[in-house]
Amino acid sequence: MSSLIKKEIREHVFSRKGVWIFFAISILFSGLTYSFISVKELSLLAQVEVNMTFMKALIGISILVSIILGSTMVSGEREQGTLESLLLTPLSKVKIILSKVVGILVFWLIISVISIPYFYALTYGTNMLLTILSYLYLIGLPLVISFSLLSLAFSTWISSSKNATLLSIVLFLVTAIPMFLSTTMKKSGFAHLVDLLSPVSxxxxxxxxxxxxxxxFFFIFMDSLPVLCFLAISIICLFYASKKMDFLGGE
Amino acid sequence: MIKATNLTKQYDNGFVAVDSLNLQVNKGDIYGFLGPNGAGKTTTIRMLNGLIEPSDGSVTIEEKEVKSENALVSKLIGVLPESHGYYNWMTGREYLKLFAELYGVDKKRIKSRVEEVLEWVGMAGKADILIGQYSRGMRQRIGIAKTIVHEPSIIFLDEPTLGLDPQGQKDIQSIITRLNQEQNVTVFITSHLLKEISEICNRVAIVKQGKLLEEGYLDELIKGYRLVLRNENPTLEDIFFSLTTDEVGGSI
Known part of the structure; x- marks a missing residue:
């Protein structure tokens, strides 16, 4: 299995595509950080607010990148005709999927490491850095991984990479909708329900x-319960999808 | 040895791709599996190697049940699928190393085994070029090398010479024959090139619409069809067309 993990990391992380994504993310983070420091209105924001905004941007970007990556991993193999050969090896389907999960995890870990110097700059003079990083790895990681696992499951079920990506993005947008709603709207009807259940919220x-x-700790744990439930659901979905994985796929 | 008993594949829409197929491929055979397009050749290969589950019937390879002992069977067989894809960003050597590792070849032996198979398929000098830069013939050679890298006793080749020029076809045929003669590898091959099959196979089966029409040793089949076809020297092509051509005049 380690050889397949190495292959996934080489193909997706240390490839030309991967390096370009890391470069683009660094540029984006640099731009954001520079804005927080140099733009007059933004520099007046409290440091905690600046860090919260940066964290939201980091998690949003991480989810988008990892769902695009996850949703093309299995269907991509199917489209280029390499999945059949992988399925013919003695490796179990669950192990094939797990190696892809590790690939996504490594990809995200690199993004998180890239963000550390920016958080260091934005929390400079406070003792927030450790809290920020704890949040990033304890809450951000399960959230990003949940979305990637679901997109991998879609990629396993659906034969086309495009459709799997589209479905993953729609799922992300639906769960992220409450972020764009006003406080009044969040308190009413369906919006309230989505806000209550959404792992992003x-x-x-x-x-x-x-x-x-x-x-x-208790309140933080209760707040993060939807994220943990979402992670559990994603793991179950992916496990079920990996068992059903075949080289033809469905629609 | 490959043994298929009453092998059937019926899809959810009711289409029967393979219908009660009984086959036995003996050790050391080069077994040609022939049929017109849509006859169920690829479906049969996929059921034989455990990639798809039969609706009915069973397959054993070296007396191991394919369905229940899949991981064990996969080490005994090598498969070159028809629409076989490659990791174009890898070199030929890296690709073979990856599959040697995936098939559990002893770590100490991987390097030498990769070199061995590269020599076998005549790709030793081009093993460090990216697969994306290979010609179709070179890709097929690397595909065959991947198929035998874990030293299987049986290989399944689905249209291995498809799309190759005459020289490429001849080279692949020669690799298959040498593998059979020198390494005692049993070969199960499908091809549309009847001349190719009659040159390298000792046994053949002819299928149409999922049903087995004829099966046996090639020389015995030819003898048997002398009377039927009223021809002193019938070729495999004559037998194939006599069995698969419908009354309207075209094979389906």
Whole structure:
């Protein structure tokens, strides 16, 4: 299995595509950080707010990149005709999928490492860096991984990479909708339900309660429960999808 | 040895791709599996190597049930699928090393085994070029090298010479024959090139619409069809067309 993991990392992380994505993300982070420091209105924001905004941007970008990566991993192999050969090896389907999960995980870990110097600059003079990084790896990581696992599951079920990517992006947008709703709208009807269940909303609430309200472990745990449930659902979906994986795929 | 008993594949829409097929391929055979397009050749190969599950019937390879002992069977067989893809960003050597590792070849032996198979298929000098830069013939050679890198006793080749020029076809035929004669590898091959099959196979089966029409040793088939075809020297082509051509005059 280690050889397949190496192959995934080489193909997706240390490839030309991977390096370009890391470069683009670095440029984006640099632009954002520079804006927070140099633009007059933004520099007036409280440091905690600046860090929250940067964290939201980091998680949003990470989810988008990892779902695009995840949704093309299996269907991409199917489209280029290499999945059949992989399925013919003694490796189990679950192991083939797991190696792809490791590939995504390594990709995200590199993005998170790229973000550390920017967080260092943005939290300079405060003791927030450790809290920020704890949030990033304890809440951000499960959230990003959940979306990637689901997109991998879509990629396993659906024969076309484009359709799997589209479905993954739609899922992300639906769960992210509450972020764009006003406070009044969030309190009413369907929007309230989506806000309550959305792992993206839950992660943002956790961020606020952790950084701003400085609530205790129990409240933070309760806030992040939808994220953890989402992770569990994603793992079950991917496990089921990997068992059904075949070289033809469905529609 | 490959043994298929009552092998059937019926899809959800009711289409029967393979219908109660009974086959036995003996050790050391080069077994040609022939049929017009849509006869169920690829489906049969996929059922024989465990890639798709039969609706009915069973397959054993070296007396191991393909369905229940799939991981074990996959080490005994090598498969070159018809629409076989490659990692174009890898070199030929890296590609073979990857599959040697995936098939569990002893780590100490991987390097020498990769070199061996590269020599076998005549790609030793081009092993460090990216697969994306290979010609179709070179890709097929690397595909065959991948098929035998873990030293299987049986190989399945689905249209291995498809799209190759005459020299490429001849080279692949020669590799297959040498593998059979020198390494005692049993070969199960499908091809549309009847001349190729009659040159390298000792046994053939002819299928149409998922049903086995004829099966046996090539020389015995030819003897048997002398009377039927009223021809002193019938070729495999004559037998094939007599069995698969419908009354309207074209094979399906």
């Amino acid at each position: 839950a992660s943002m609430l956790t961020l606020k309660d952790w950084l701003v309200n400085r609530l205790g």
